Amino acid sequence: MINFQNITKVYNNKSVALEEVNLSIEPNEFVSIVGKNGAGKSTLIKLLIGEEKPSKGRLFFDSYEVNKLKLSELPEFRRKIGIVFQDFRLLSTKTAYENIAFALEVDGKSQSEIQEFVPQILDMVGLSDRAFNFPHELSGGEKQRVAIARALIHQPMLLIADEPTGNLDPLNSAEIVKLLVKINELGTTVVLVTHNKDIVNNLHKRVVSMDSGRIIRDEENGKYVLA
Amino acid sequence: MFTALFRIIKYGIQGFKRNSWLSVTTIVVMTLTLLVFIGLILFSVLTTDTIDLLKEKIDISVYFKNETSEDDILKIKRSLESLNEVKAIEYISRDAALSQFKERHKEDETISEAIDVLETNPLSASLNIKAKDPKDYPIITAYLTNENLKTQVEQVSYSQNQIVIDRLATIVDTVQKSGMVLILILSLVAVLVSLNAIMLAIHSTRDEISIMRLVGATNMFIRGPYIVQGIFYGLIAGILSILFIAPLIYFSAPYIKMVTPEINLWTYLMTNILSLTGYQILFGVLLGTISSIIAVRKYLKL
Numbered sequence: 001m002i003n004f005q006n007i008t009k010v011y012n013n014k015s016v017a018l019e020e021v022n023l024s025i026e027p028n029e030f031v032s033i034v035g036k037n038g039a040g041k042s043t044l045i046k047l048l049i050g051e052e053k054p055s056k057g058r059l060f061f062d063s064y065e066v067n068k069l070k071l072s073e074l075p076e077f078r079r080k081i082g083i084v085f086q087d088f089r090l091l092s093t094k095t096a097y098e099n100i101a102f103a104l105e106v107d108g109k110s111q112s113e114i115q116e117f118v119p120q121i122l123d124m125v126g127l128s129d130r131a132f133n134f135p136h137e138l139s140g141g142e143k144q145r146v147a148i149a150r151a152l153i154h155q156p157m158l159l160i161a162d163e164p165t166g167n168l169d170p171l172n173s174a175e176i177v178k179l180l181v182k183i184n185e186l187g188t189t190v191v192l193v194t195h196n197k198d199i200v201n202n203l204h205k206r207v208v209s210m211d212s213g214r215i216i217r218d219e220e221n222g223k224y225v226l227a
Numbered sequence: 228m229f230t231a232l233f234r235i236i237k238y239g240i241q242g243f244k245r246n247s248w249l250s251v252t253t254i255v256v257m258t259l260t261l262l263v264f265i266g267l268i269l270f271s272v273l274t275t276d277t278i279d280l281l282k283e284k285i286d287i288s289v290y291f292k293n294e295t296s297e298d299d300i301l302k303i304k305r306s307l308e309s310l311n312e313v314k315a316i317e318y319i320s321r322d323a324a325l326s327q328f329k330e331r332h333k334e335d336e337t338i339s340e341a342i343d344v345l346e347t348n349p350l351s352a353s354l355n356i357k358a359k360d361p362k363d364y365p366i367i368t369a370y371l372t373n374e375n376l377k378t379q380v381e382q383v384s385y386s387q388n389q390i391v392i393d394r395l396a397t398i399v400d401t402v403q404k405s406g407m408v409l410i411l412i413l414s415l416v417a418v419l420v421s422l423n424a425i426m427l428a429i430h431s432t433r434d435e436i437s438i439m440r441l442v443g444a445t446n447m448f449i450r451g452p453y454i455v456q457g458i459f460y461g462l463i464a465g466i467l468s469i470l471f472i473a474p475l476i477y478f479s480a481p482y483i484k485m486v487t488p489e490i491n492l493w494t495y496l497m498t499n500i501l502s503l504t505g506y507q508i509l510f511g512v513l514l515g516t517i518s519s520i521i522a523v524r525k526y527l528k529l
Contacts, residue, residue, distance in 0.1 A: 049441070078443035089438045093245040105234050106444040150442070 001027045007057035017043040019213040030184045032200045033193045034224045035210035041193045045162050050074050082151030082159040086166035088143040090135040096146045097131040103153045121149045141172030158189045200224040239455025249428045256424035257464035260417040267410045276490045278399050285361050288384040290351040295379040312363035317355040324350040361396035425518035436526045453519045461515030465508035
């Protein structure tokens with residue numbers, strides 16, 4: 001489903017963020033991408049969602065050749081992926097309900113569909129009673145759950161979580177990861193980018209390790225080794 | 228399609244209400260801009276009317292020798308009327324001149340007695356000429372001081388008032404030209420200030436714009452609500468500007484009247500209140516819309 005072919009990304013002709021990366025991810029997989037800061041994990045994600053273009057190589061997602069997408073084609077493409085960030089990235093002037101509904105409204109879904117699905121997903125992430133609170137009224141863990149709900153509401157094929165637990169305490173972090181695993185079991189491919197050793201080592205799933213822009217290890221039942 | 232439009236309007240109203248502090252400050256700035264606009268409009272109305280009145284007051288008189296017959300005078304009047312530069316001519320016969328003089332000085336006993344003592348009418352017949360433009364008086368005068376008319380014309384009053392009339396003509400011209408420049412510059416400044424205010428308002432939401440793009444919103448979906456907000460700002464600012472200028476004019480009209488007694492700015496305002504309100508709202512909405520489009524453009528490229 002996802003295919004990085006010889007991807008290289010260089011910024012300003014000087015700093016090499018990614019070098020000759022080859023990576024394949026199949027549907028329904030749960031892949032953790034790990035590495036220290038500056039390893040190239042976030043760059044990988046930026047290329048995947050079309051926010052940057054690779055300097056060399058080709059990148060495929062489903063039937064899209066992502067590096068060849070035009071600016072006008074990006075909105076439609078982005079609606080096929082759900083993304084969760086470390087800093088939540090919720091719209092501060094909208095309630096939790098409205099933030100999630102926005103993802104559907106953007107897709108042109110009808111009011112009735114929205115009224116049906118949004119409460120369901122709020123229930124799934126355990127936030128039914130916080131539906132009409134604004135982001136600044138929610139805790140970090142709650143905000144992240146809203147973000148996940150928003151990422152999932154249009155039933156994307158792929159859920160990307162870029163350091164989703166970065167701003168959360170250990171308890172909330174564990175809750176979030178549990179949620180991600182549940183989502184994966186329900187059929188969504190999940191790519192988790194993190195540098196949280198404990199989370200990764202407890203998952204017993206595929207781990208792709210990166211360092212200095214290269215993939216140094218790719219194991220099915222992997223562990224995050226600090227060496 | 229329709230749903231999308233409805234949602235865009237909904238977001239616009241939402242954004243307007245939920246960012247109320249930002250909305251208020253932006254509206255205040257836009258109202259000030261529109262106050263400048265309408266202030267300039269009223270100012271130019273005032274100056275144009277004043278200038279027109281002054282032009283009206285400027286005229287020259289041609290005095291004819293007593294031997295010149297009325298027919299001849301009227302012939303000259305007709306040929307003068309054919310000149311492009313001439314706006315109006317009034318013929319004042321010797322008798323008419325005398326009765327006008329008596330009327331003007333009826334309070335003054337000395338003069339009234341003096342007139343009665345004189346047996347003949349000392350006053351000449353005259354033509355009172357108004358030109359369309361004060362600059363044209365020299366042309367008319369040249370025509371009148373022509374050799375052909377020397378036997379009939381006693382005196383042309385222009386030469387006495389020439390300096391004053393010329394100076395007045397220059398002042399009128401300068402005021403009109405510099406008025407235009409002033410209006411253009413002030414309008415430009417006001418528009419830029421408004422544009423800046425709106426750009427600031429939108430800049431403060433640039434994170435939201437990038438989030439919306441990540442969720443997959445199209446440019447129109449992102450830009451639309453800001454345009455709707457811009458329209459609201461413009462509409463409200465337009466109405467507020469009229470509400471503020473009205474009492475301002477009402478209270479300052481008496482003072483303005485001291486300078487230009489013939490013009491009542493309050494009356495002008497009231498007579499044209501509907502069209503002026505319409506213009507202000509139109510300017511406001513245009514200003515708000517165009518500013519929003521320019522401001523969002525910057526963040527949509529990111």
